[in-house]
Amino acid sequence: xxLRFWTLSQALTGNVxxxxxxxxAVLVGISRDRTQQVEQLLQAWAAKPADxxxxxxxxxxxxxxxxxxxxxxxxxLSWYFGQTFREGKAQPxxxxxxxxxxxxxxxxxxxxxxxxHVPGLPGGYFGHWSYxxxx
Amino acid sequence: xxxDIVIVGAGVAGALAAWRLSSHGHKVMLVDxxxxxxxxxxxxxxxxATAKTLAAPYRRAETDRFAPxxxxxxxxxxxxxxxxxxxxxxxRVGGSTWHWxxxxxxxxxxxxxxxxxxxVGVDWPIGYDELELWYARAExxxxxxxxxxxxxxxxxxxxxGPFPMAQIWPSHLDKLVAEKADGLEFDxxxxxxxxxxxxxxxxxxxxRPPCAGNSICIPICPIQAKYDATVHVALAxxxxxxxxxxxxxxxxxxxxxxxxxxxxxxxNDAGEVTRRTVRARRYLIAAHSIESARxxxxxxxxSASVVGHNLMDHPTGEVVGFAIEPVYxxxxxxxxxxxxxxxxxxxxxxxxxxxxxxGNDGHGRFRTPEATxxxxxxxxxxxxxxxxxxxxxxxxxxxxSWAAEQLPDAENYxxxxxxxxxxxxxPTVRLKYSVAPYTLASFGxxxxxxxxxxxxxxxxxxxxxxxxxxxxxxxHVMGTCRMGNDPVSSVVDASCRVYEHEDLxxxxxxxxxxxxxxxxxxxxxxxxxxxxxxxxxxLKRGA
Numbered sequence: 261x262x263l264r265f266w267t268l269s270q271a272l273t274g275n276v277x278x279x280x281x282x283x284x285a286v287l288v289g290i291s292r293d294r295t296q297q298v299e300q301l302l303q304a305w306a307a308k309p310a311d312x313x314x315x316x317x318x319x320x321x322x323x324x325x326x327x328x329x330x331x332x333x334x335x336x337l338s339w340y341f342g343q344t345f346r347e348g349k350a351q352p353x354x355x356x357x358x359x360x361x362x363x364x365x366x367x368x369x370x371x372x373x374x375x376x377h378v379p380g381l382p383g384g385y386f387g388h389w390s391y392x393x394x395x
Numbered sequence: 396x397x398x399d400i401v402i403v404g405a406g407v408a409g410a411l412a413a414w415r416l417s418s419h420g421h422k423v424m425l426v427d428x429x430x431x432x433x434x435x436x437x438x439x440x441x442x443x444a445t446a447k448t449l450a451a452p453y454r455r456a457e458t459d460r461f462a463p464x465x466x467x468x469x470x471x472x473x474x475x476x477x478x479x480x481x482x483x484x485x486x487r488v489g490g491s492t493w494h495w496x497x498x499x500x501x502x503x504x505x506x507x508x509x510x511x512x513x514x515v516g517v518d519w520p521i522g523y524d525e526l527e528l529w530y531a532r533a534e535x536x537x538x539x540x541x542x543x544x545x546x547x548x549x550x551x552x553x554x555x556g557p558f559p560m561a562q563i564w565p566s567h568l569d570k571l572v573a574e575k576a577d578g579l580e581f582d583x584x585x586x587x588x589x590x591x592x593x594x595x596x597x598x599x600x601x602x603r604p605p606c607a608g609n610s611i612c613i614p615i616c617p618i619q620a621k622y623d624a625t626v627h628v629a630l631a632x633x634x635x636x637x638x639x640x641x642x643x644x645x646x647x648x649x650x651x652x653x654x655x656x657x658x659x660x661x662x663n664d665a666g667e668v669t670r671r672t673v674r675a676r677r678y679l680i681a682a683h684s685i686e687s688a689r690x691x692x693x694x695x696x697x698s699a700s701v702v703g704h705n706l707m708d709h710p711t712g713e714v715v716g717f718a719i720e721p722v723y724x725x726x727x728x729x730x731x732x733x734x735x736x737x738x739x740x741x742x743x744x745x746x747x748x749x750x751x752x753x754g755n756d757g758h759g760r761f762r763t764p765e766a767t768x769x770x771x772x773x774x775x776x777x778x779x780x781x782x783x784x785x786x787x788x789x790x791x792x793x794x795x796s797w798a799a800e801q802l803p804d805a806e807n808y809x810x811x812x813x814x815x816x817x818x819x820x821x822p823t824v825r826l827k828y829s830v831a832p833y834t835l836a837s838f839g840x841x842x843x844x845x846x847x848x849x850x851x852x853x854x855x856x857x858x859x860x861x862x863x864x865x866x867x868x869x870x871h872v873m874g875t876c877r878m879g880n881d882p883v884s885s886v887v888d889a890s891c892r893v894y895e896h897e898d899l900x901x902x903x904x905x906x907x908x909x910x911x912x913x914x915x916x917x918x919x920x921x922x923x924x925x926x927x928x929x930x931x932x933x934l935k936r937g938a
Binding site for chain 1: 438439441442443444445446447564565566567570597605606607608609610611615618697721723724725726727728729755757764765768769772775777778779780782783785786789790792866
């Protein structure tokens with residue numbers, strides 16, 4: 261696992277509880293066809309001053325650069341929706357095995373923030389959708 | 396003879412007919428172009444698929460080569476100047492019921508008599524009263540959950556008995572919308588939110604479990620709480636029916652008004668193709684609207700000025716917004732309730748009927764959750780701020796969609812493409828399609844009503860397509876082999892028999908003369924069960 265990508269992902273998603281084992285799959289997915297660009301992004305992140313506020317630093321350094329911003333967007337989408345994104349679209353990632361891709365899908369965090377469960381998993385009991393959202 | 400009857404297409408129409416006829420002891424051969432789907436494998440494939448499209452669970456290289464299914468409007472060929480046809484179908488054993496939504500409303504009486512009541516379209520050669528018994532039997536066969544009192548008599552659609560099981564529980568958002576908008580007056584009627592009848596178990600039924608809210612009914616129910624036609628394929632096989640999957644019906648051979656066999660091409664996973672002709676006493680084409688018409692056209696059966704014509708859908712649209720309180724979507728079936736007051740009215744002389752669905756799936760097809768998050772990122776949000784935005788807004792996402800009636804139009808058609816064949820040598824087809832002003836004229840009114848509902852529930856930031864003529868597809872591919880009273884304007888008679896071919900029948904949404912606003916599957920099932928009885932009588936008679 262690339263520690264730089266994992267810590268950057270935590271900052272981009274505001275979520276420290278990301279599954280480190282899946283970070284490699286997300287990185288492979290977003291890197292396809294633009295390895296150099298992604299490496300530049302990770303180097304920039306690694307060079308961030310230790311005392312810099314990550315959110316402020318990202319806004320000033322990564323968001324200001326269109327290409328880096330695009331990669332960051334794809335990383336965020338990948339973590340929220342459990343698929344690998346490039347240029348804003350979910351894209352095939354044959355380098356990653358199907359079981360890992362499935363595990364990635366079921367780790368997508370958008371659904372929990374919506375007070376729902378990941379599509380494909382059951383909601384627990386018949387009629388649960390008739391009541392307020394899931395904790 | 397290879398069988399008493401050969402049925403082409405193992406979707407809901409073919410599977411039900413195969414089940415009934417095999418129950419009566421007839422020798423049934425059921426043929427399907429696609430593969431037999433293993434549910435767990437399909438779920439695994441869907442889970443790992445990056446693009447979670449309708450066809451994602453079902454993709455197989457060889458099937459896609461020999462029996463390709465369209466996965467979007469761009470997978471069709473078009474006649475120059477055509478608009479896009481936005482609905483698709485699935486060529487697999489079980490057919491499109493693998494990825495259908497599961498909604499099973501009935502047509503209403505006036506849907507069968509559009510010409511005599513409103514002076515538009517055509518009349519069916521049969522009416523609601525004649526079909527009611529078959530609707531009831533279809534609800535029993537599919538296992539429809541519904542609320543009898545809420546539906547009995549709606550727009551004159553009387554019901555002879557209750558649904559086989561209680562309604563699917565309304566979603567939290569259904570209840571909120573009903574609380575705020577029930578009674579709202581619009582265009583001569585008062586709004587009422589009703590639980591949508593659906594072939595989805597609200598209790599164990601036919602050995603299948605109740606819905607557990609996996610929320611991926613489209614494209615596949617992981618536990619088969621939603622009915623699909625493999626239920627009746629399995630029952631037919633248990634009765635002794637023979638299934639030939641991965642077998643495409645290429646041509647119907649005819650001699651002197653009789654069918655002299657159907658030419659089949661079977662393919663295997665090694666890409667090998669074997670061909671043979673099968674013969675039976677009766678032949679039933681139940682291969683979905685596009686494939687049934689394609690087979691008739693490729694066989695030179697029926698008039699090319701009628702076969703393939705009157706292709707229809709239920710053009711759709713959506714209005715989305717954020718409610719002032721959480722509605723908790725993304726859970727349960729995609730639609731549990733709808734609004735049906737405007738499925739009929741004297742105004743059908745000039746504009747289309749329509750029905751509304753309350754979506755439990757965020758902003759639905761209007762804007763995916765990914766696109767919504769992308770918009771927020773484009774506004775500069777990321778990290779903790781983006782997370783907070785999702786947490787505050789995603790549970791408030793609300794969608795109301797409409798499906799509008801489309802009249803039969805001979806200029807909406809499919810035709811064979813000259814000198815173009817597929818991998819098995821069967822002629823390919825191209826489509827000509829547009830949505831007429833009759834349908835589009837209702838879109839403005841529909842939007843007005845939805846905006847009134849949104850006002851009642853406190854939505855002030857509603858969004859819809861900026862172009863008022865934009866339409867989507869309902870996945871309801873209908874028409875092309877319509878039922879009627881004469882061979883000049885129709886392909887099959889009231890019993891679904893192809894004119895001038897005593898032993899050849901077509902059933903499915905292809906035979907619908909008009910489409911009203913009901914999702915078509917229950918009517919397909921009713922027609923198929925009705926036809927199976929006709930065929931049983933004929934076969935027993937020894938004809």
